[in-house]
Amino acid sequence: MGLDRPGRVLAALSVIPALAVAGWLLAGLPLLMLGWFAPLPAGLLGLSAAALLCWAGTRRLGKVVEATWRQVAGVVAVAVASGVFNVVMHAEQVIVRRDPATYAQYAAWIAGHGSLPIPTQAAAFGGADPSLVFDSVGFYPMDGAMVPQFMPGPPMLFAVGDWLGIPFAIPAVLGGLAVLTMGGVVARLAGARWAVPASAVLAVSLPVLYTSRSTFSEIPSLVLLFGGLALAHDALGRPGVPGGSSKGGSGWGRGLLAGLAFGLAVLVRVDGLRDVLPVLAFAGLLIAMRRFAKPQGALGLPLLAGLVVGAGAGMLAAYVLARPYLSYLATSVKPLLLICAAVLLLTVVGTAAAPVLARIRLPKWAPTAGAGLVVLLMIGLYVRPWLQTVTRIPTTMEDRRTELMIQQTQQVNHLPVDGTRLYFENSLHWVIWYVGLPVVVLATLAAAVLVRRLLRNGRPFEWLLPLAVVGWTTVTTLVRPEITPDHPWAARRLVPIVIPGLILLASYGLAWLRDQAWLRDLAVRRGPAWLSGPRLRRWGMALAVLAVLVPPAVTSIGTAFTPVERGEAAAVAAMCAKIPPNASVLIVERVTGDRFTQLVRGMCDRPAAKVALDKDKDPDVAPEAEVRRLIERVRATGRVPVVLAAEAGQVSPYGPASQVMALVSRQDERSLVDPPDGTWSLRINAWMALP
Template sequence: MELDRPGRVLAALSVVPALAVAGWLLAGLPLLMLGWFAPLPAGLLGLAAAALLCWAGTRRPGKLVQATSRQVAGVVAVAVASGVFNVVMHAEQVIVRRDPATYAQYAAWIAGHGSLPIPTQAAAFGGADPALVFKSVGFYQVDGAVVPQFMPGPPMLFAVGDWLGVPFAVPGVLGGLAVLAVGGVVARLAGARWAGPASAVFAVSMPVIYTSRSTFSEIPSLILLFGGLALAHDALARVGAPGGTGHGGLRPDGSGWGRGLLAGLVFGLAVLVRVDGLRDVLPVLAFAGLLIAMRRFARPQGALGLPLLAGLVVGAGAGMLAAYLLARPYLSYLSGSVNPLLLICAAVLLLTLAGTAAAPLLARIRLPEWAPTAGAALVVLLMVGLYVRPWLQTVTRIPTTLDDRRTELMIEQTQQVNGLPIDGTRLYFENSLHWVIWYVGLPVVVLATVAAAVLVGRLLRDGRPFEWLLPLAVVGWTTVTTLVRPEITPDHPWAARRLVPIVIPGLILLASYGLAWLGEQTRLRDLAVRRGPAWLSGPGLRRWGTALAVLVVLVPPAVTSIGTAFDPVERGEAAAVAAMCAKLPPNASVLIVERVTSDRFTQLMRGMCDRPAAEVVREKGSDVAPESQVRRLIERVRATGRVPVVLAAEAGQVSPYGPASQVMALVSRQDERSLVDAPNGTWSLRINAWMALP
């Protein structure tokens, strides 16, 4: 019994992050919709829901993982070190320039007000006026209110930091929990021996460090997806999946059924965190259909099909409901990719239903003997094709929208700084596999390819190891679709965030299995050939081989990360914003007359300074609003009894309305923007803001 305890501890620790996040989101979403997302109700209901799910998902775990105390301690140590390091080196992105600050402002608003949408407070400017614009980067103006971009899941998590007075600590804590989730899945599928090294490779990878220091959605998404994989594995183990460690049937206590329901729920809630979660969980839908079909043949694991599907529908349904009610403008903006994705989901659902109905007929089909070899070869050819893609294709996009044009201009500016040929239509997506190699190293990619080929061959041969079918489908599907079309502005480390939820941890998982498989082949060879010195064979050689393997997979990502790991970005923003807010009159109505300042500060004024703010409409081709309009709006503000404040980036832009005073003079560092190499440093960042009191 004592020998099993470390394994049970690791199995429980690695699913607790996903269950806790799921419980908090399930409790927080209805509160947010009702306008009651406040510390007391959210704390009481969220903590209770998180505790309930953690209890349900970890009780009577059984023998799911075989591990030693040292192996468990290794995973936990890496997780704690990762969390502490990234909390200490946190970023402070609150001035809206890219997504992290949008998430931070979203979280700050709901933490302080508990409801959506955000009121425009037009009355503070004398009422609605055609010259007043209340939208800004990341925030849409719809029906007299402001609606934040993005799904509400991550802001509901980040709001906890605002309530506790540590707004920049939550991302680092979530990053540490993500290490536990990845280590737990590796321990289940590749062996606890490789869980510690895999956790370390994951933790030192630059994209993981990058997204664990600021308010990104990728780390919460990863926690849910890998937590779902762990729970699904545990459920299969409880009911006796082929090749698994189960007991041959559904237990009387229903723990296998319950874990299947929890696995589906956790998977589905990934949609509440990112719209891309719909794509990521498509293989889970197909897998649930397969399990339902297997039930018709009295296979014990078939009992998990319905609970897995039910949980998936509930979780994804909550996400889609939140998207429709709280992020509808965002869905409209993404309609070009969301609509095809919904069609793909419908097609997968129909195919799943058809396959389930036709299961007896399909069961009669026997794959040809060459199918396993062909499947393994196809995996290798696919990876080779992605590797040579830069020499065969140049991915471009002709701008058709204002956002496309802005992206084109940004790429041109970045190309100029990087010393590259100027072509703003370039997207650099053809380099996507090379991005992965930058961040995890060629050994991990090669080992993952070998492992995927071996697993595909085995699954096509006899359906074993069955516990690998769902992880391989999720990792393979998302990795290929992400690498073919990353759909992100291609500067790094920014673009690296696309690799975080599945691609990087998935390849590390497969590489760990590859190492375990190679180790098994070496052991079998040693058993067959007993000769040579003892230190060159048997346990001695395996120990040296393990140490060498760990170095081979750990050193490349560590070397890439070292250039930026100790350089936190955008430090000082929080203090600069607090100082700026203190300089505003308590009853100010802020008129922002310059484009960049409006993008950066409109929502910040509302959410962090608690002042009504609006941009004054600019004439086409101009970055500054016409003076006549500004003066007219100043008088409208005065008529309400409030104090008009004019805000812009330069003194000369506000001086026509009164004495100019500088309210922000931030000097900090920002992320590098690299297009063809891994980033190895940071760039300077200066943000100025000037105010006039007319």
Template sequence: MGSGGPDQVRRPSAGRVLAVASVLPALVVAGWLLAGLPLLLAGVYRPLPALALGLPVIALLCLAALRVSAGDPEGPEAEGLRAGRWQVTGVAGVALASGVFNAVLHSEQLVVRRDPATYAQYAVWLAGHGSLPIPSQVAAFGGPDPSLVFESMGFYEVGGAVVPQFMPGPPLLFAAGQWAGGLLVTPAVLGALAVLTVAGVAARLVGARWAAPAALAFAVCQPVLYTSRTTLSEIPSLILLLGGLALLHDTLSRAVAAPGAPGRRWAEAAVAGLVFGLAVLVRVDGLRDVLPVLAFAGLLVAMRRSGRPEGVAGPPLLAGVAVGAGLGLYAAYELARPYLVYLSRSVQPLLLICAAVLALTVLGTAVAPWVARLPRPRRLARWLPTAGAALTVLVMAGLAARPLFQTVRRVPVTQEDRLTARFIEETQRANGLPLDGEHLYFEQSLRWVVWYVGVPAVLLATLAAAVLVRRLLRDGRPFPWLLPLAVIGWTTVTTLLRPEITPDHPWASRRLVPVVIPGMVLLAVWGVRWLRDRPVWRRYGARGPRWVTAAGVALLLVPPVVTSIGTAFSPVERGERAAVAAMCARFPANASVLVVERVTGDRLMQVVRGSCGVPVAEARRTDGDVAPADEVRRLTARIRAAGRVPVVLAADAAQVAPYGTPTQVMGLVTRQDERSLTGPPDATWTLRITAWMAAG
């Protein structure tokens, strides 16, 4: 970037490249969701409309958030992000290696057994049809009948149609991957973008030289590998939440560096708030994760009233969060209402907490100038920073000691609770543990974190959090850490107290991915830097800090690698794509599939409907796992009367033999994730999926 003639092209600095590249994933995801949601609500979410609307929306977000020229003094260099070429190359290398590694070892979860296949089948339907709800196609079965069931695992029957279970954000992204011919590798691409996002936040908060170690420590964690290989919501949520932190960090830094550009700061802060709020469109839990952003926006408004330049970002940040979260809640109400009902025990208290936080934010903003004029007691000022740091350590100590004084249990009161209790008992039996289906294992949640990031990372993160809390309470510095620390602390504590997930691993580890694991990594890296900068190492010259850095990075990398190595090279549920295609090819033309057995109904109904494009229903079971034979014969007669070919589908040949010649349409033997309750998973289990049909 030396001086030259007017025709010389200035190349962006390495710091600018890293700063821009690390927020682009959040802007692209947010822009695609903003464009895709109205198209889905209108029933026209198809490739051409999505590209025609999505690309301009993404461009507008980028222009609003990244509107800097090559010589602009408000660029990332002015914010202290001074990266070298090799540091940026290291970050890019880690992100690229992560994406390639997980793409090669991606899973193929298409048969609906748990959430990944539900998301995949949701995306397959959107990619092929672009609308919701999913028609039940009752005419293909001779019209409505009380013995016909159209819902299955992950798909609710509502008003004569079928509604997918989850929030529409992730399927909107995965459907784009399906259009591009790579549904099953889309999670790996998103995982690589998440690594890049984490590196960008580390560069801003810790320093550019720490971006690559943070990216690597994050990328090798087993839960990150797990969620980067299959269709789940946690990685897109991480991109939005941490991308929002990076965008807002840049906005506040520019506001301090150039307080004379309020219009630009408004646009940047609004985009950051929108990115935060859209996390609700991806996961309902996103509403909890963005609560600290509401309070922080109120603080910025109060700072604006006192003349602080950062305060200009307060109102647009609050507005952006409200718009993004509002879109998410509206989409949930319109497209996932049964899911909200299912989660009502968690969602209703969360909405009340959100209302309380918003009310307190408004009240605090109103009284902040008056409170600021009050004299501050010297004793309180002296002890508050130390008390805050001590409380941080005590909270972590309490979570660590929790198994000694608490066993989290849930007495089943709903059908879902009873199914969960039965599943836990089956998993306990496989693990050789005493049978107790009411035991949820939530008291061990901090141990889960230790399994995946290691004891050194947890200790370093706790040390860093305590030091940062003490500094913030003492003199308000480092201010850029205030919101990240609030988001990490709030979400980590609430997640570990109530993970609200079936506690087998690696399944339960997904709860740690959006904030807990990246938060631990960011704090631990900052802790290593803090230890390296202690004056005690100066007596060893330049070699002392270097050894501390090398030892600290090794402590962050070795434990997660040791945990991950047992499953890192073991893809799961491979062969399902070919097995589904082979099954679809076996169905005769003009078929209507009638499922007569419970497990097959749960696993294959939406697969038949969405992936095969064949009408499907389940014969209602009155007792046991198989429908009564006389009812099945009556329903197949109705299908024939409608001019279609009845196909009876079940798990075993004997279950379809009464209705015709049995033909095996699926006989897959593959590997599935381990279900571990008391330790990190280190292997995979055998999985067998069979399906037989009788046509005619």
């Protein structure tokens, strides 16, 4: 028992993040839907649920990893260092320009009000009017109110920071927990000796640094998905049925928790539905195995039950709280739902036909062919830029805005101007930027070895689910990343599974190479006399760690020590203080309306609306006659009309102009064909007039 203790500690520590996040989300969602998401009820129920799941998921661990206290301390140290570093370098994205600020505004609203949807407060402007526009970027109209664009999972986590007065620290804390989770998964599947290097590679990778410093959804998704892999691995090491021995019961419950963690990834990101499809198929396989009295088969039903509960909660939240967002994503969501239905149907048919399918024997060449297909697929993705140019002809207003942004970025990057370019053909090269060619090569080698072994004899069975999840999501993501292709922005798409998955596989590749006797014999025969036995292993391990750690660190160094959008929180607080308490804010300029409408409403606690534009006359500034008419409507309610815009000349027709924001900061670079290596300047101005 004493020799197992470090491994048990590492195993427990690495699943606690996913269990705690799952417990908080499970308790928080019904409170949010009931309008009771406040510190006291959320704290009582959320912390209790998190503690209960952590207890259930860490008690009576079965097969544990073999680890030393030094390895455990190393993983924890890397995770803590990652969290502290990103807290220090945190971003302050609250002015709505891209998704992080939308998440920040979402979190600020539910932290302060505890409910959705967001009321328009039209009465503060004299009632509804065709010239009053209450929605803005990231906030859609629904049933006479507004709802945020995204899934509620991440904002329910980020709201904790608002309650505690540390709104910019929670993403970094989650980033540190993601590194800890990663270390535990690598220790389970590749060996504890590789857990510290793998954790370090993940921690220094630029996309992880980037998404750990601001309010993104990718890091919570990583925690849940890789926590689910760890829980599923632990459950497979101790299968059983409920009501049986304590040994069996704990494995059954851990399978339920694994499914729940996977399913709740849908509550964090709609893309989570795609990511967990292999889990559905794997649960069907386990159910089929139960018909052959295989002990792992007992985990099929609990894994499926947890998956259905978690994913069901996510889809319910999407329908009730983010329906316009689903409509916006309809061209992607509908095919995804059809794929889910097809996978479900195939799983049911495969489970029913298990006795027949079990009699099928693969040809002898199948394992080698499977391994070869893995290598050919990666080669195809690598050479894709020389064979294909991915483009999209704009069909929607959003597409046209993206086209314009790409054109502007191409001009800055001194590239040929073609706004239809999406650069998706470079997706594997993006991965190489951020984790290095050695990791990609080792991961490809490991995937080929694992596919060959699994097709040959079904072992190592514990690798089947991780390989399916990592392989499926990596391929589908790299084929169509579906994101604006400037970097580091586009790098976020690689965070939940692609980058940690390849690091996991690369760790297994290192372990496999280390165990190859022919490789050691070759090095001893052909190498210098002093390179033998233990010395070869020590030097080989050190060089391997350097080979996988140095490339991502070199890529990250250009931006790692430069926080972006600093000063936004202070600038917003100063602006809010200058707006009269009983004001109704009319925003008369397009960009200011996009950036500030929800910010004024949520953070300044003042009613806010955009004045509709006459795009035939001026696509950027509202007609003066309409603004004056709305000013009189506000006055008639007894409130103070305030006019807000980006420039003094845009508000001066209505009264003396005063500058309420003059922010000078840094923003992310927008690089299209090279890894980002710096930041750009950022200036945001806002002017106010009291008519």
